[in-house]
Amino acid sequence: MTNVFAPGDLVQARGREWVVLPSPETDWLMLRPLSGAEADVQILDPALETEPVRPASFDLPGLDQIATQDAARLLSDALRMSLRRGAGPFRSAARLSFEPRAYQLVPLLMALRQTVVRLLIADDVGIGKTIEAGLILRELIDRGEVDRLAVLCPPHLVEQWTAELATKFDIDAVAVTAASAARLERGLAPSQTLFDAHPFTVVSLDYIKAERRRENFARVCPGLVVVDEAHACVGTHQGRQQRYDLLSRLSADPERHLILLTATPHSGDAAAFDRLLGLLDTGFSGQGLEAESVRVRLANHFVQRRRADITGRDWGEDRAFPRHESAERSYALTREHRAFHDAVLEYCLGVVEGAGPDQRRRRLAFWGTLALMRCVGSSPAAAASALRNRLASDLDRLEGQVFDDDGDESEALDVEPAAGLDDAGPLAALVARAERLLKAADPKRDAAIEVLKPLVAGGANPVVFCRFIATADYVAAGLSKAFPELRIEVVTGALPSEERRARVEEMADAEQRLLVATDCLSEGINLQGLFDTVIHYDLSWNPTRHQQREGRVDRFGQPATLVRSVLLYSPDSAIDGAVLDVILRKAASIRSATGVTVPLPEDRGAITGALMNAVLLRDGGKRQQLSFDFGLAAAAAEVETTWRDAAEGEKRSRARFAQNAIKPEAVAPEWKRWRELLGGPDAVRRFVERAMSRLNAPLEIAANGRIRAHLHALPATVTERLAARGLENTIRLAFEEPAPPAAEMISRSHPLPSILAESLLESALDPGAVSVPPLGRLGAWSSAAVTVMTTVLILRLRHTLTVRGRRERLLLVEEAEALAFAATDPNPVASGDVARALLEGEAAGNLLDSARARLLTAAMQRVTAARGTILAAHAHDRAQALAEDHARVRAAATGSARISVAPVLPVDVIGLFVLVPAGV
Template structure:
C-alpha cells in the first residue's frame, strides 16, 4: 500500500471511484470499483497512471429522483446481496452457492478454534463431508490464511472434487491425474513444478503416490491439504503404504493444515486407525486414549456422526434427509435357467475338485468358479461374454473381478471376467448362455414388475448392475417395457466426462430411468435426478451397496422417500449365499453399530465362506468343503467380521464426537441468516427486481420457478450470458432443488447480477442504462409515532488477525439505523424492517420533497454522529463475535491469535428515507 492510501480509503482513478484493498506489493494499489463486483478488482501503480489517483468521498443521496417505498426496499435488498467480503466470523458465507445446514458448520467451528487446522472428519456417507471440508477451505482462503491448497483423492473422485469446488464454493482448481499431468507440465520453466504453477489443485492419489513424484510433490506441497478417503492411505498393502509414507511426510510439517475425510475411520483395524490419528498428531498414534484427558484433546480434532445424530430433533434437520425404505424382491428361474445354472455349477465344482494341491492353482480355481457364477447370476449376456472371453484371462486379475472392492484406486471393474477355467468342453455352456440371452429373461420380467408401480407413481430409478453386458441387456429389456420413458445406460465403457454428460442430459426429462454399473457408485452424485435404487445384481461388498444407495440417498435429495430394492432369486445358489453370508449379516451389524462395517480384507476367508454356503445350499458333497477348508474359512470369516464389529462399537464408544451441541452453533447460524438473507429474502428480491425490469418470475409449483432471461434489459442479459445463464431457466429457492432446477443462493448469477446492476444504477445513475431507483424518499408509515429517518449504510472495517503472521483484511457489512429527533431508536435488521412496514397513505409530492430536503440537510451531522457511533459499536460487536467463535471451548493457553476490528470512517450512506406517522 502507498503512503497516501490505506485499506478502506475511497480513491478516484481512471474516471471512477474505487475502494482500496490490502495490496500484495509495496507501492501498488489494489482497487475494487465502489459499485462493482469482485471480478472487477484492478492492481495499478500510481506512477504509471495518466491521472494521479486522488482521495474521494462517497456521494451522499440526492433529492432526485424521489424513491418510493418499494424502491427503498429493493435498494436495501440489493445492497445486502451485493456484498461479498462479509465482516462476520464466517467470512466465506457470502461466497457460497448453497445454504449449509447448522450441523455442517460444526467442523468449520472446530477448525476456527485451532491454530493449525488438523481434523479427521468421519461423518457417515451422504451427510456432506465434501461440503464440510469445502466450508473450511473457503473460509481459510477468505481469511487470507491459505492461498494455495491441494485435495488428494482417489482418481475417480478428481472430477467430482473440481466440480464441487467450482459449483458450490466458487473455487477454481486444476485436476492433476496421470492423463493431465504431462499437459500441465508442458512449457513450464525448468525451476518450476506443476504445483508452483497451479497453486490450487485436486490430485489423484494413484498418480502422486509413485516414488518419483512423491518427493517433488512433498517439497512443493501447499500449506493446506485435504485427503479424501483417508482410510485408504493407512493400510499395509503396497499402494496404501506408499500413500501413508507421503502423508506422514506432509503431516510432519507442524504448520500445515491437514483435513482427513473418511466414512470408515476404524473398520475394526486398530492399527490402521491409530496410524490415521497419528497423521493428525503423532501423540495420537499410540493407544493412549484410556484416560479422559486424552479423549477430550482428541475431540478437538475428530468429528464422527451417524445420520441419526444429525437428523435428531435437537438439530432440527429432520427434513435434510429423506426417509429410506429397503425391500427384498424374489423371483423364480424357469426350467431353462435352472438347467443352465446347475450345469455351470457342476462344471465349476468339477474344476475345483481337479485343481490340485498347489495354493495358486486352488486360489485361481476358486476365483474362476465364483467369477463365472457371478456372471451367470447376473445375466445370460454376462455369462456368454465371460465364457467367450475365457482365453483372454489374466489369472492375477481374477480376484479384482470377483470381489467388489471399494474402488480406492480406480473405477469399479464392470467388464465381464474371463472365467479362467480352461479345462473341459465349454461349447455347450456358451450355446446355452447365448440362447438364454435371446429368450425371455425372468429376472428382467421381475424387474419390470417392480418398476411399473414405482414409475407410475413418478419415481426416477437407478438400476445398478455388475457388468457392462448385463447393463446393456437390462436396458434393452426395459426400453421394450417402458417405451415412452427416457432410459440411458452408463458403464465403464464411457469416459468420466461422457458418464457425467449422459447423466446431466437426463435432467431435462420429466421422468427418467438410468441403468448403470458400479462405475457410478462413487464419483457422481445422483440425488438431484433420481430417488430409487434397484440392486439388479447383489454386490459382494456391503460397502458397495451403501455407496450405490448413497449416490441417491444423501444431502440434497428432494424426495421425501427414497426406496431401495434388492432383487434376488432363491433358486440361485450364489444369490442365496451372498444374502446369507454377507448382506443380511452386514445389515444386522449396521443396525447394531449405526454404520456399515466393511468386509474383512482377507479375500481367502470371503471366498471360502461363499463357497461353503454354495455347497450347503445346493446339497453338494460336504467332504469337498472339508477337503478344501471351506468350512474353516467360513468360521474365520465370521470371527474376523465379528471382531471388526466389536472394534467399531468400541471405537465409537471411545471417540464418537458429539460434544458440540446445537445451542453452540445455532446463534452463529441465526446471525449468518439475518445478515445475509435466507431463501425467502432471495425469492422476494429476485421477484421484485425482475418485476421492476418488466419481467415476471413465473411460479410453476412449490419451490419451482421459471425465469425468462432473454426478456431482461440487454446489458443485464449479456452479463448473465457471460456467467453461463441465458434463455429460460428453472429455479428453486430452497434446498433441495427439484430435478432440472438450479438452487438459487445469494451467489447465484441471477440475484447477484440483479443486485449489482440495481445498486450500480442507484449510485451512478448518469452512467447506468437502467431507470434509477432513487436513494432518498418519504412516505407515511403505520408503525412510527414521530417523524423517523432510516439510513441504509455500507460499513467497512479493517479486520486484523494478530498471530504468528499478522494479516489485515478489508471487510464490509450492510446495515441500517433509524433515529428520531431524540436520537437513534433502532439498528441493523430492526431498522431495516421499518422500510417494510405497511404504508398509511400517500404524501403529496411537495411534502415528500420538503421532508427529503430537510433530511439531506442533516446528513453531515448524521454521518459524524449516529452513523459513526453505530460503526464503532458494530466493530466492537464483530471483534467479540470473532473472539467468541475462535476461543469458545478451546484451551486459551494454546490459542495464539486474536482479532481486532476497526471501522473505516466515514461510512457510506446508501439511502435516506423519512417515515411520517399516520394521521390520528
C-alpha cells in the first residue's frame, strides 16, 4: 500500500490523533501523538490496521476550555519547551542539555559548510573539544545526514564519552570495549555486526586496532567517525602504528565524515603532524603545505585555539574560565630520608656498573635506576613497594612508566614499577630502611599539610595528585589525621573505572572535600564541579600529564573564579631538581611563548641522558666516567635543541594553521538566534517555578539561594515519567552555569522541564489523558498591557524541510509562534516574544462570564476566517525566513545541498486569549 500521507499531515489512528513524521519505509507511517512527546513515536503499517488511517484536523478550542492568565502563560511556555524538532538554522538546539558558548559554535559552522565533514579540532585543554564535536554529531543526526556514528577513543575515555553523549546531547551510545564486545554480539544474527545493531557506539581504540577487528570494523564502519586523542594514533610505536593503519583505512573513504580531536596536534614531531593532516586530505601532507593555496584550504578544516584566543570582548567570554594562580613549595629532606635516598642511589649505580658488557642489562639497570628513584622520591611506601617487586624485563614498558606515558593497552599506570634490578643482598636492607621511614616524620607529607592548611581554611576543595597507588594511600592516611573534619577519599587505578567515578560523585554531598588521586583521574573524569585546587604531590615527568591534572579543575564549567595549583619538590632530591629544570620549566617557558603545552618528544635520548647526568652529579660526580651509551656529555645541548625544535614547530603550526576562517562577528548572530530559540536560563527557571506551583509542588528556595524540587509531590503521571529518567524524591536545582556541587543543571532539554512541558501541553490538548489538571486554551481578562482590545494567538507552525544533495532528505521541523491582533486591524501588530510579553502584563480584573464568552466567540470567528489567509501567509513568511537561515549557515559549502522549506497548513492554533484594556 502506498503511503498517501506526507510529513506534517494530521491523521487519526488507533483512537487518537497523530502528526506524520518522515518514515524510513515508503509503505510505513511514523507517527507522533499530536498531544504527546518524541518518546511516544510509533511506526505502523496502514495495511495491517483494523481501522483505516484517516486524515484529521486540529480544531480550535471549545468554550469549555477556559484558562486563567497564569494558565495561558504556562501554555505558551510549555509549547516552546516541548518542541524538539528545531526549525533552524541549528536543528539540534532543543536537544541539548546546556547552552553552548559562542566560540564553541565555530567548529559546527565549519562542519556545516563542508559537503563531507573533515575537521581537526585542536583547541587547548579545557576549552571543550568534546562539546564542540558533540554539537556536530547532534546536528548531523537531526539533519538526517547521518544515522550511524562511532567515537574512537583511548579505553579510559570510553565511559566519559558515553556519559557526555547521553547527558549533554541526548545520544544513547553503547560502549564497545574488550569487556563489553562479547556481550553486545551475543544473540545477533550471523550476518549482523554489533555496529549494525547499535548505530551509535563509543569504541576503545585499543580494542578495535587489533588486526582481525580492524579489518572487520573498516568494512562496517559508520559514515561518521570521531577520533579523540588523535595525536596518539600517528606515532611510529607499534601500538600507534596499528591505530594509524585503521584510521588510514577509514579516511580513504571520500564519503566518510571524520572529526579528529587533540590538544597537541604538533607535539614537536613534524612527521607525526604530517600524518595527522593527511587523514583529513592527502593533499595536506608532505610538501603540499608549502603552498599558500593549500594552507588557505586547510584553514577550513583545522581549528586550533588557546584560551587567550577566545576570551575577551570579541567572544564575550571574560568569565568563561577561572583565573589560575600557580606556585611552587620546596621542602628539605631530613637526615634519615636523605641517607635513604643516597643508599638507594649508591645501590642502583653499583648495579649499573656490575651489568658488564651486556647492553640490554645495562639499559635495564639504567631505566631501573630512574624508576626506583622516582618511587623513593614519591614516598617511603612507594619505595618499599618498588624494592619488593621482582626483576622487570620489558624495557619499553619501563621507559613509558618513567616518563608517565599513556599506556597503549590501558590507562596511565600508577602501580609502582619493578625496578629492573637484582633482588638479592642489599635490597632486603633497603626495604627494611623504607619500612622504618614509614613510621618516622615525613618532611614531604608535612609540607603538603602546611600548604593545604590555609587553602582548606579558605574554603578550597583540593585534589592531591600522586604518581603511585602506594603513595596515594600513604598520603591519604596522613591527611585524614591532619584534617579530620573533611570528607577525604582516595581514587587510584586499584579501583574499577565505574567505582572511581562513583566515589568522586559521592563526595558532592560534602560541604568541603579533599581528594587524593593518582593519574588515573588526570583524564576521563571532569572534576571542575567539585574541586578547585590541585596539589602536585609528585612531579609528573610528562608536561602534558602535568597540564592534564590541572585541566581536570581549570576548565570550562568551573564555578570558582580562582583556581590554584601548587607544585611540591625538594632541592635535596636526586631527581626533582633535574625534572624541574630539564622538563617542566622548559615546557612551561614554551607554553608561555606559544600558549600550548608541548609533550615530550618521541626521541627522548637527550632528555633521559640529562636526567641520568643529574643523578650522577647528585652522587658527587665520582661515577661520571661510566658510559651508558646515552650521550651524557652532550645531553644538555641536545635537550636545549629538542625543546627549541618543539617550540618552533608549535609556533610555525599556529602561525600557519590557527583558525581564522570564521570570525566572531560571523558567529554572533547565529549564537543570538540559538539563545532566542532556547529561551535562556531565566525563561527555563520561570517555567519550572510556575509549572511546579501549578502542580502543587512549589520549589523550595532557601535563604542561601539553594533550590530544591520535591518531585514526589507531583501528580502520579509526572512522577512516573521523571522516575523513568532517573529523577526521584527531592533534588537540588541550578539554572545558571556552572552548577554548584550536588545540584542538577536545569536547561531546556533537561528531563524536568521537558516532562513538565509535555505533561502540561498534553493536559491542554487532550484533557483527561494525564492526571494533570488541564490548562485550558481560551481566556479573556482585563489587562494593563494593552490600550486597545487585543487577541493573542499561540501557534504551532510545522514545516517540511527538503534537503537535496547526495541524496534527498525530507525533514519535519516545528516552531512555536505568537501573534497579536488589534480588534480593528486584520494584520498582526506583534509577533514572537513581543506578542508573548502581552500575556505577562498585569491583569487589571476579571470579566463577566457572559462578556468573556461573547468576546471569545467573536475572536474565534475572526481566527477561523484568517486561518487560510493571514495565518497561512505568516507561515509562508516564516518558511522563507527559515530557508534563508539554513542557506546562510552553509553559504561557504562547495556543492552544498539545496534546502527548501514549505509550511504545513492549516496552522495549529494552540491557544487564543483576548486582552481587554483596563477600565473598559
